[in-house]
Amino acid sequence: MCGRFTLTVDEFLILVERFGIKGDLPGGYQPSYNIAPSQEVLVVVRGPDGNRAGYLKWGLLPSWAKDPQKAKKLINARAETVSEKPSFRAAFKNRRCLIPADGFYEWKKEGNKKTPYRFYLPGEKVFAFAGIWEEWKGADGEVIRTVSILTREADEKVKPVHNRMPVILNPEEEQAWLGEKDKLQKLIDLLEKHRGPELQAYQVSEAVNSPKNNSPQLLEKKQTLF
Numbered sequence: 001m002c003g004r005f006t007l008t009v010d011e012f013l014i015l016v017e018r019f020g021i022k023g024d025l026p027g028g029y030q031p032s033y034n035i036a037p038s039q040e041v042l043v044v045v046r047g048p049d050g051n052r053a054g055y056l057k058w059g060l061l062p063s064w065a066k067d068p069q070k071a072k073k074l075i076n077a078r079a080e081t082v083s084e085k086p087s088f089r090a091a092f093k094n095r096r097c098l099i100p101a102d103g104f105y106e107w108k109k110e111g112n113k114k115t116p117y118r119f120y121l122p123g124e125k126v127f128a129f130a131g132i133w134e135e136w137k138g139a140d141g142e143v144i145r146t147v148s149i150l151t152r153e154a155d156e157k158v159k160p161v162h163n164r165m166p167v168i169l170n171p172e173e174e175q176a177w178l179g180e181k182d183k184l185q186k187l188i189d190l191l192e193k194h195r196g197p198e199l200q201a202y203q204v205s206e207a208v209n210s211p212k213n214n215s216p217q218l219l220e221k222k223q224t225l226f
């Protein structure tokens with residue numbers, strides 16, 4: 001799964017240049033060192049005039065849910081079944097997005113102990129998770145927009161820590177993910193063949209366990225994993 005990640009670049013301009021974003025970012029940009037479910041996360045979508053950025057709540061709420069307070073919020077969607085599951089298939093077909101990040105956390109279970117690790121690209125490069133988003137509309141006119149991160153079976157490096165990992169799109173895959181409309185089989189094939197970039201990892205403080213903690217100190221290395 002993917003239940004916590006980071007986006008720590010200092011300036012929104014870095015993301016504008018990396019993802020070809022047009023226009024302003026409503027609400028402004030702030031780096032975050034411990035992004036957690038139910039929080040607002042930055043997403044990039046394809047607009048009529050190019051890529052646009054905005055914030056959506058992390059935890060997908062299906063459009064057909066009767067009560068948004070009681071419905072389960074789906075933070076992850078399995079890449080293997082995203083095109084088939086009722087909760088995800090409409091969003092996969094019509095509402096795909098990129099979720100910028102520069103690292104993600106996973107916890108290794110050893111008995112009753114969970115040890116947190118941060119995974120990242122060499123050089124702390126920004127990358128994008130494959131995401132899908134949904135819009136829920138209430139009878140009173142309320143609109144809730146939410147997002148979910150796709151996951152896949154962990155590669156050989158992540159597997160010793162966790163059996164699942166987020167789908168990290170290669171730069172050449174990102175525009176296809178945003179832009180393909182009537183070629184869903186192409187996207188299904190992309191997910192089936194996806195391998196993703198080579199990651200590095202290190203152990204971090206258990207302070208990351210609480211989403212209330214959100215500071216640069218969370219990124220400090222305790223021990224290098226690889």
